[in-house]
Amino acid sequence: MDKDIVQELIDRYVSVSFQVHKKAEYLIKGQIGDDLTNDQHYILRYIHDKKECTSTELADAFEVNKSAITAIINRMAERGLIQRTRDDNDRRVVYLTLTAEGNTLYETCQEKVQLLVESIITQFDEAEITAFITTYEKLAQILVNKKAEELGE
Amino acid sequence: MDKDIVQELIDRYVSVSFQVHKKAEYLIKGQIGDDLTNDQHYILRYIHDKKECTSTELADAFEVNKSAITAIINRMAERGLIQRTRDDNDRRVVYLTLTAEGNTLYETCQEKVQLLVESIITQFDEAEITAFITTYEKLAQILVNKKAEELGE
DNA sequence: GGTGAATAGTTAAACAGTTTAACTATATGA
DNA sequence: TCATATAGTTAAACTGTTTAACTATTCACC
Numbered sequence: 001m002d003k004d005i006v007q008e009l010i011d012r013y014v015s016v017s018f019q020v021h022k023k024a025e026y027l028i029k030g031q032i033g034d035d036l037t038n039d040q041h042y043i044l045r046y047i048h049d050k051k052e053c054t055s056t057e058l059a060d061a062f063e064v065n066k067s068a069i070t071a072i073i074n075r076m077a078e079r080g081l082i083q084r085t086r087d088d089n090d091r092r093v094v095y096l097t098l099t100a101e102g103n104t105l106y107e108t109c110q111e112k113v114q115l116l117v118e119s120i121i122t123q124f125d126e127a128e129i130t131a132f133i134t135t136y137e138k139l140a141q142i143l144v145n146k147k148a149e150e151l152g153e
Numbered sequence: 154m155d156k157d158i159v160q161e162l163i164d165r166y167v168s169v170s171f172q173v174h175k176k177a178e179y180l181i182k183g184q185i186g187d188d189l190t191n192d193q194h195y196i197l198r199y200i201h202d203k204k205e206c207t208s209t210e211l212a213d214a215f216e217v218n219k220s221a222i223t224a225i226i227n228r229m230a231e232r233g234l235i236q237r238t239r240d241d242n243d244r245r246v247v248y249l250t251l252t253a254e255g256n257t258l259y260e261t262c263q264e265k266v267q268l269l270v271e272s273i274i275t276q277f278d279e280a281e282i283t284a285f286i287t288t289y290e291k292l293a294q295i296l297v298n299k300k301a302e303e304l305g306e
Numbered sequence: 307g308g309t310g311a312a313t314a315g316t317t318a319a320a321c322a323g324t325t326t327a328a329c330t331a332t333a334t335g336a
Numbered sequence: 337t338c339a340t341a342t343a344g345t346t347a348a349a350c351t352g353t354t355t356a357a358c359t360a361t362t363c364a365c366c
Contacts, residue, residue, distance in 0.1 A: 001279050008272045009282060016289045020197060022173055026216040030303065037351065042171060055315060063179040067301045068318055068353050075351080092314040092361045123295055124288070126154050129162060132288040133282055135242035136169045142276055150183065150276035190322065206346060221324050223345055228322080244331045245343040 031112040037103060040111070043072055044098065044106040045084065052095050081105060182267040188258060194266070196225055197251065197259040200235065205248050234258060 004010035025038055032041055039062075046061060047053055055073065059066040073096060077083045087093035098106060121129055178191055185194055199214060200206055208226065212219040226249060229235045234255035239245075240246035251259065276280055 001275060005279065006271060006275060009274055009286060010267055010292070012271060013274065014198075016286065016293050017177070019293045020296060022214070022216045023293065024170070025299060027296065027303075028298060034217060039352070040318085045167075061175070063175045064352085065354060067314065067355085071352065074316095090314085090362070094315065110334080113167070114163055115171050117167060118159060120292070120299065121162055121166065122159060123224055124291070126158065126212070130289055130294075132285060133162060133165050133169060135192050135277070135285040136173065137165065138277070139273070139285075140172045140176065142273055143173060143180065146180060146273065147176060147303075149156065158363095192323070198314085210316070210343090217323085218325060218347080219344065223325065243343085247344065 027116060028113055031116055036107055036109055039072065040076060041106075043076065044081065044102060047096055048096055048103065048106050048110075052097050054093060054095060058096070078100070084097040116146065165232075181266055181267055184269055185262040186239060189262055192225065193229060194259075194262055196229065197234065197255060200249055200251055201256065201259050205250050207248060211249070228253070237239065 018090070022052070028038055032038075036044065042062070045059065048060060050057075055066050058069045058073075062069070073082055079083060080099055083097050083099050083102075085095045085097065087095060113140045124132070154207060179193055179210055181194070185191075189197065195215070196211065199211060208219050208222045211222045212280075213227075215222070224237055226237070236250050236252050236255075238248045238250065240248060277285070
C-alpha cells in the first residue's frame with residue numbers, strides 16, 4: 001500500500017473509532033444509565049451468555065487485573081445481581097452466576113440496547129453492514145494475535 | 154431485512170465492538186501507558202489537532218460533563234503539558250493549548266500509536282480496509298444524528 | 307507423604323475519571 | 337439595570353483501575 005494512503009487510513013480510523021465509541025457509550029448509557037453502568041452491563045452480559053464464569057476469565061475478557069473484577073463483582077453481589085459459589089473440587093475457584101434478579105435486570109437492559117443497535121444497523125444495506133462486521137471480526141482476530149505475539153516476545 | 158439476520162448482526166456487532174475496543178485500549182496502553190492514560194492521550198490529540206480549544210468543546214467531543222474535563226486538565230496542567238489562557242474579549246472563556254512539553258510528549262506517544270495501528274491496518278487489502286472505514290464513518294454520522302434526534306424530542 | 311512453586315481470588319491504598327449540585331464570574335438582552 | 341444564560345470551577349461521592357501484599361488451595365516432584 002502507498003505510504004500516504006496508509007497514513008490517511010490510520011488518521012481516519014483513529015478518529016472514527018474514537019468518535020463511534022464515545023457516542024455509542026453515551027447512547028447506551030442513555031438507555032440503561034439509571035440501572036447499571038456500561039461496564040456492569042457488559043459483565044452481566046458476559047455471565048449471562050456463559051451461564052457461569054470465573055473472575056480470572058472476566059479479567060481476561062475485559063483486559064484488566066483480577067482485583068478490578070473483584071471490585072465490580074462486590075458491588076453487583078451487594079445489589080443481589082450476582083452470586084458467588086465455590087467449586088467443591090478446586091476450592092480456590094469461585095463461580096459467578098446471575099441471580100434471578102440479575103437475570104431480570106439484564107433482560108430489561110439488553111432489550112433496550114438491542115432496540116438501539118437495531119435502529120442503527122437497519123439504516124445500512126444488508127450487504128454493507130455484513131461486510132463491515134465481517135471485517136470488524138477479522139480485526140478482532142488480528143488484535144488477539146497481536147497480543148499473543150507481544151506476550152510471546 | 155429478515156428479522157433473524159438482523160438479530161444475528163446485532164449480536165455479532167455488540168460482541169465484536171466490545172472485544173475490539175478492549176483489546177485496542179490494552180494495546181495502546183502497552184505503548185503509552187508509562188507516560189499517559191489513554192484518555193489523556195486523546196485529550197492531547199484533540200488539542201494538538203485543533204491547536205486551541207475550550208473545556209466546553211472537549212466535554213462535547215468526549216460526551217462527558219465539563220467538570221470531568223476540568224479534573225483531567227488540572228492534572229495535565231500540573232504536569233506542565235497543557236496551558237490555560239483567558240480570552241480577553243469574553244473573560245468567561247479559557248483557551249487550552251499544549252505547552253512545548255505537551256507537544257513533545259504527544260508526538261512521542263502518537264508515533265507509537267501510529268506504528269501500532271499501521272501494523273494492523275496493513276494486514277488488510279486496501280479495498281477491504283477502505284470500505285470498512287467508510288462504513289465506520291457512516292456509522293459515526295448516524296450516531297451523531299441519533300443523538301441530535303434524542304435531544305430534539 | 308512433604309515441601310516449594312503455581313494458581314484463584316481478595317484486600318487495601320492510591321489514583322483517574324465520572325456525575326451532581328452548588329458556586330463564581332462574566333456576558334446578554336429586554 | 338436586572339434577570340437570565342453561559343463558561344468554567346469546586347467539592348463530595350462514586351466507579352473503575354493498578355500495584356503489592358495477602359490467604360487459601362492445588363500440583364509437581366523428590
